[in-house]
Amino acid sequence: MNDPIKHVAITGGTHGNELTGVHLVRHWQSQPAEVRRSSFSTELHLTNPRAIKKVRRYIDQDLNRQFSIQDLKNPELKSYEQQQAKSLDALLGPKENPRVDFIIDMHTTTANMGMTLVFNSSDPLVIGMAFYIKQKMPHATLFYEPVDRLGHNFLTSIGRIGGFLIEVGPIAQGLLNYQVYSDTQKAVLYALDYLEKRNTGQPLDLPKEMAGYQFIEKIPLPENSEGEITAMVHPNLQDKDYHEIKPGDPLFITLAGDTIVYDGETSVYGAFINEAAYYDQHIGLSFMKSIKINLENSGSENYG
Amino acid sequence: MNDPIKHVAITGGTHGNELTGVHLVRHWQSQPAEVRRSSFSTELHLTNPRAIKKVRRYIDQDLNRQFSIQDLKNPELKSYEQQQAKSLDALLGPKENPRVDFIIDMHTTTANMGMTLVFNSSDPLVIGMAFYIKQKMPHATLFYEPVDRLGHNFLTSIGRIGGFLIEVGPIAQGLLNYQVYSDTQKAVLYALDYLEKRNTGQPLDLPKEMAGYQFIEKIPLPENSEGEITAMVHPNLQDKDYHEIKPGDPLFITLAGDTIVYDGETSVYGAFINEAAYYDQHIGLSFMKSIKINLENSGSENYG
Numbered sequence: 001m002n003d004p005i006k007h008v009a010i011t012g013g014t015h016g017n018e019l020t021g022v023h024l025v026r027h028w029q030s031q032p033a034e035v036r037r038s039s040f041s042t043e044l045h046l047t048n049p050r051a052i053k054k055v056r057r058y059i060d061q062d063l064n065r066q067f068s069i070q071d072l073k074n075p076e077l078k079s080y081e082q083q084q085a086k087s088l089d090a091l092l093g094p095k096e097n098p099r100v101d102f103i104i105d106m107h108t109t110t111a112n113m114g115m116t117l118v119f120n121s122s123d124p125l126v127i128g129m130a131f132y133i134k135q136k137m138p139h140a141t142l143f144y145e146p147v148d149r150l151g152h153n154f155l156t157s158i159g160r161i162g163g164f165l166i167e168v169g170p171i172a173q174g175l176l177n178y179q180v181y182s183d184t185q186k187a188v189l190y191a192l193d194y195l196e197k198r199n200t201g202q203p204l205d206l207p208k209e210m211a212g213y214q215f216i217e218k219i220p221l222p223e224n225s226e227g228e229i230t231a232m233v234h235p236n237l238q239d240k241d242y243h244e245i246k247p248g249d250p251l252f253i254t255l256a257g258d259t260i261v262y263d264g265e266t267s268v269y270g271a272f273i274n275e276a277a278y279y280d281q282h283i284g285l286s287f288m289k290s291i292k293i294n295l296e297n298s299g300s301e302n303y304g
Numbered sequence: 305m306n307d308p309i310k311h312v313a314i315t316g317g318t319h320g321n322e323l324t325g326v327h328l329v330r331h332w333q334s335q336p337a338e339v340r341r342s343s344f345s346t347e348l349h350l351t352n353p354r355a356i357k358k359v360r361r362y363i364d365q366d367l368n369r370q371f372s373i374q375d376l377k378n379p380e381l382k383s384y385e386q387q388q389a390k391s392l393d394a395l396l397g398p399k400e401n402p403r404v405d406f407i408i409d410m411h412t413t414t415a416n417m418g419m420t421l422v423f424n425s426s427d428p429l430v431i432g433m434a435f436y437i438k439q440k441m442p443h444a445t446l447f448y449e450p451v452d453r454l455g456h457n458f459l460t461s462i463g464r465i466g467g468f469l470i471e472v473g474p475i476a477q478g479l480l481n482y483q484v485y486s487d488t489q490k491a492v493l494y495a496l497d498y499l500e501k502r503n504t505g506q507p508l509d510l511p512k513e514m515a516g517y518q519f520i521e522k523i524p525l526p527e528n529s530e531g532e533i534t535a536m537v538h539p540n541l542q543d544k545d546y547h548e549i550k551p552g553d554p555l556f557i558t559l560a561g562d563t564i565v566y567d568g569e570t571s572v573y574g575a576f577i578n579e580a581a582y583y584d585q586h587i588g589l590s591f592m593k594s595i596k597i598n599l600e601n602s603g604s605e606n607y608g
């Protein structure tokens with residue numbers, strides 16, 4: 001149904017202080033052979049130029065929340081990132097009938113999430129790509145958050161089959177780290193190899209099922225009545241992304257040193273633990289559940 | 305000569321995205337007994353309110369480079385941080401005859417520098433404080449960079465005997481981490497204990513000599529002719545602050561994967577390796593030399 005993939009976009013700098021994607025785009029602009037494949041075109045874009053120049057996540061709003069079809073069609077939304085989202089939709093989309101088939105958007109995180117592949121589609125092409133990369137890079141984690149493509153607000157959602165967000169950490173904002181750079185580079189190149197093999201009918205030999213994590217909800221940092229943060233991530237939880245959090249386990253520690261525990265009834269797993277970019281919303285971490293992702297039963301009901 | 309210490313200032317948020325000091329100041333404002341001592345007054349200040357609100361290092365310029373006597377006296381310098389420096393000089397100084405005796409300024413770094421005490425004075429009171437804290441917290445590193453107090457551009461230089469910069473990492477900007485928060489808190493409280501003991505004539509039992517590192521120079525990241533970064537810190541060097549760098553050891557790796565080595569003739573030690581805040585100046589690290597710091601031969605020739 002989705003075949004063939006004809007146009008792929010690789011994007012960096014959607015968050016202007018996540019330098020890895022910015023420098024990988026610049027690297028590939030000077031070394032285009034590395035991302036060239038025979039069966040589709042690959043284009044490279046720096047998506048938030050003003051934020052990149054200022055080395056900030058965004059100028060007015062998070063660009064990677066501006067791509068719902070409702071917002072793209074709303075002429076009242078005129079902030080820098082809202083306008084930038086409309087420009088990118090004109091360049092890569094339009095969302096309802098996109099020119100670009102697939103978008104790979106490169107991000108970093110201050111959380112200890114290693115090499116994480118965030119995918120929002122249950123389309124077999126997308127699931128297969130995640131499996132292929134994890135086969136080649138077993139330390140990759142599959143982060144599954146299926147959503148409706150048209151309603152979704154990520155940049156990747158304006159691709160015909162959506163896309164993929166590569167999220168690598170831990171790394172501070174405004175910084176390069178070779179391990180993070182190199183992991184991101186490899187994962188993108190494997191994604192392109194996968195599409196090339198798929199387009200040209202080469203055998204892929206993917207497993208039927210792989211382990212991953214599905215997003216449940218975001219957990220706020222404790223606040224006082226003035227809305228100020230009163231606690232931080234507990235040291236036992238810091239850097240423990242994708243570890244089990246059992247009922248009664250410490251979540252936060254107050255500025256005065258008191259522990260706040262997880263009061264749920266079933267175990268969960270943490271992700272985006274102590275992500276700096278979420279401090280403005282006072283979010284401490286995401287709760288995830290451990291899942292098996294199935295390739296053969298996957299379908300495109302939820303997404304496109 | 306310096307005795308007694310009557311007024312101590314503890315400052316946070318000089319860089320508005322270094323949240324540890326900001327939250328410690330707020331914590332102590334609500335729990336003042338923790339920083340109260342019998343023989344001197346302790347005051348708490350958030351020094352860069354607009355940058356703190358925006359969670360940015362600075363609004364116009366790095367505040368912690370605006371305190372040279374020349375700049376404080378220059379009426380032409382009117383940026384936000386330049387004005388803020390003059391306000392702080394009026395509040396804590398004036399630099400030529402300061403009201404406040406000693407300033408402890410709390411910072412964080414994205415580099416793996418652990419608990420580092422940066423001191424710019426060879427005054428025995430300052431050296432003794434560094435030794436006292438390192439006795440109590442043996443993992444602390446002493447970072448010695450003696451400079452002339454009046455010419456120096458750090459906030460701490462407007463204190464009568466200068467002060468101390470506490471620099472803890474690795475931590476991303478815009479983030480809290482309990483280990484970093486707790487280490488900073490302990491070091492500040494030990495500094496106050498030291499001043500209390502010194503003021504009240506209690507025995508200190510300090511060693512005559514301790515090991516530390518002295519700043520040599522800042523090393524730029526490689527650039528191309530357009531002034532863009534072309535390389536990053538080499539993975540062998542990443543997180544290796546205060547380790548020896550021998551001639552021929554890797555320093556950087558280019559975006560294309562080529563290694564650039566240290567071509568000096570004698571070993572040095574790295575600090576501020578891959579500090580995000582220095583990317584705007586394209587600084588990759590600082591070179592340091594290993595030194596013995598002597599308490600008995602210390603004097604105040606260089607500083608105040």
